Amino acid sequence: MTATLVTPPRTSPIPPEKGFLQRLQPGRVVAAVVMLALVVGGIWASIELKINIASLIDSRDNAINFIGRMFPLDFPSPGETAALLWETLSIVLLATALSVVLSFFLALLAAHNTSPGTASMMISRFLIVLARAIPDLVLAVLFFRMFGLGGLPGILAMGLHSIGMVGKLYADSLEEIHGGTYTAMQTNGATWWQRVVTGYLPLWTPQLISVGLYRFDINLRGSVLLGYVGVGGIGLAMADALGSLQYHRGMALAFVILVVCILVEVLSGALRTAIHGNPGANRNRLARLFPEQSLWVTEGNVRRVRDTPPWTVGRAGRFLAMAAVLVLLIAAVFGAKVDLGAAGAGLLKLPETLGHFFPMETDPEILTAIVDGMVVTIQIALASTLIGAIVAIPVGVLAARNVFPNRWLNTTFRVLIVVIRGIPELILAIVFVVVSGLGGVAGTLALAVGTVGMLGKLVADSLEETDVRVQDAIRANGATRLQVFFSATLHQVTPALVAHVMYIFDNHIRSATLLGVVGAGGIGFLLLNASRVLEYPTVTTIVLAILVVVLVVEALSILVRRALR
Template identity: 40%
Template sequence: MTSGTGTAQDTDTVGAGDTGTGRLRPPLTRSRIVLWAAGLAALALTAAAAVSIEFGIGALVDGFDDVVNLVERMLPPRMDDPPRIASLALETLLIAVLGTVFATTISVPLAFLAARNTAPNTFVYTLARGIITFCRAVPDLVFAVLFVRAMGIGVLPGVLALALHSVGMLGKLFADAIEQSEAGPREAVRSTGAGPVRELVNGVLPQVVPSWISTFVYRIDINLRTSVVLGFVGAGGIGFALQDALRGLVYNRALGIVLVIIVIIAALELASIAIRRLLLRPADRGGERGQPSVGTGPRVTPPWTTERLSKAAFACLLAVAIGYAFVSLRINPLDVFTSLGDVVDVAGRLVPPDFTMVGDQLGEAVVETLAIGMVATAIGVVLSLPIGLLAARNVAPHRAVYWAARSLVLVVRAIPELILAVVFVAAIGLGPIAGACALGLGSIGFLGKLVADAAEEIDPGPREAVRSVGGGWWKELF
């Protein structure tokens, strides 16, 4: 009798998802249906996009010999005039840092206006989101050409182009972080009678700053690669030297410049890892935490823990880098305002848009561009998921595997898509397939790092639960 009762209770616990063998299935909720439908639709669209651009593995296999010949022309790498290359590399790094700082300065107030839980009204929210979307939609090269035409060749157009385009990413991610913040701290601050500004500063900022710092560091990485390409249109940096090497078909010199870029990005990667460890580390305990010092009033000063000292040191280092960038690059902030009329004049020539040159080919070109993006993203996802998981410190089965995967992601991220495009054009010829392959392979550096960073932030509880019942590495992973 007892046995029968227990069986009935177990059956009720399992629910309708029981298959009869004791296996549990998650319930078929609306979110699961939408997720599966979106996944199937994405697969169908990707397949249709691949067919439309005639993407096939055969073309890559046929062009393998041409790729080998091109790589042989790149070896051994050559470095002409190292002092000049080093100076241009430092200039590129400073352009990336300064552009990201400008973008952050614009994105922080814009993010509060573009977040639903902090925007004053719907109109302001829609306007702020529209500005962010516009900055993300306009390519950085278009911004660079605009500023170069208005201000002349130099580093300031590159800085401004990076800043405006970066607002599209930073503003969106900053606003998303604000929307995901908990309402409790804001309500607690509001209950003390504090005003709206105090509510945001004390109730929202402490929750989102770690995410913002991580995004800021990652955007510097992206802008460093972008600033290399901007040099091709006269926006300063090491792109000048790379353009000369490619235009003269001196591929071994181009590879030498790419190696310099890899070294810079490797240094940024190590700095990024250190900062992320600091942000993801649990709060100090015990004697390290100490007691907060109380002054004469009700204000409490937080203790100077190792974590707080590290963050203060990072802020001071960034401030020094910004000051050095202005001096080293000889940037006068007043030039932005004095050139405003020229910028408006050049931008005014873009309006109204004229489609007579492209004619009936515009629709076809848009469809082909979307198809290239779909195929490239699919290639990047398929390659980035395994590489990114192995590049996560808490997932990789061995330290050597971790460093190998991290190094692969870093090297791919350091190679500009333009170089990858040259390789694939040499192998396949001109056309959308070469572009899809270059973008797909290049996205490993972006998606692989995102996957690895996201995996390192997961809660270790579920993995420990699987391990406690005897599950191996594969079981933990899945």
């Protein structure tokens, strides 16, 4: 009997060092390098700004004195408070509505699946990026020069600046919609507008509403800042009180703003959850509101798209809802004290107004001051991103229900996130300026605290959106909770986490610019002073410096997001 030796097939094992290199994905390498650069930059910025535990402890006496000067709070009368709130809410509502309407059409032109051509898509994308890059404070200075005091400059400034976020989110969400119905209608001869309204709008509507609510929440907190340049409402009243050292009244108004922002945050979050909580239910609901059979009409043997949809219960409900919104917007025009006559006269002065901003400043001393201020702004953004992320990531992990399934623990940290998100960063900056003094430390601490609310929520939501089947499989093989988290959950959420950190840094560049108006360091202080003394060429130069930095950070963020796809 002859034995046959079976030799296993020969393989060429990959050397350990080559296998490691092959496992490295270019996208993750790029993201790792950028994250390392942010960490190193954050440490450098913290050292340059002299942020340390010892200096914070030394500020405890200032904090105690500030609390003593703040209490008892001096609230205005209920009627005065209601009037200030209504004026603020009116300005914010009109600004948000303006951004939603303009962003709707810009997104249609910017999305690749609805844009009529490449040129319109590129122009629309550029306008969206430009709107996001120019701070609303700068726009407010321009519009105050054109239209004078009142609510109109604030509405236009917030509305146009909001296009940067709203338009981008609208365009991105539109590109994610499958266009099967759109293509079928195009084949049957429907016009471009008919294809958009009946092919995309039904599935796009939840995102339109959700982003609009989210932006209203952001604009409400931002309206406080614009009060420092003359926009009416409760922000202006608070700025006047704090400017005259009436801390009892100023902090009372700040407390009112805090409560309103938290209530709006909770209500807005509940509405967004109701819209996006069950995609299947949303599609069924929208299908009832936009039934496909109502989109077509048959005449003889010819089937064509209806010129107008039929009157159904769904259409009647939409009509009544739109009528109610229209009535509210009209009431807001009066609440914001918009002078339409002044608006028309201001538009006629546009060429003259723009002429005051040119040519740009060329004085070497002023240019040096602008560069120094911009460096401090970048340092504040780097340091606040690092410090805030160190605290926010653990908070987000503890708030995620699938990581630590403890109802009380998750609820506690979710409530903490909501409360922090409801505090306008300007109020935090004012408090830290009083406690730690003027300069970048106050701005850094204010943005770092705000990061806990924003980044903490993003981290928690991303963790809860991970594929639990992978985690269950590892857990079934005897892995501990920490092993499941580090090997499965964290691995899945890493790309989103990197994108979130880049978004926070991008946002902090803009926020650090604006917080300078209350002495929290950075170029914002120079911007406010230049606008107050009517040095508009200096304003133009500062805006250009801000625009360059913002566009560089925006390009870096896009690079990281694309690398992680």
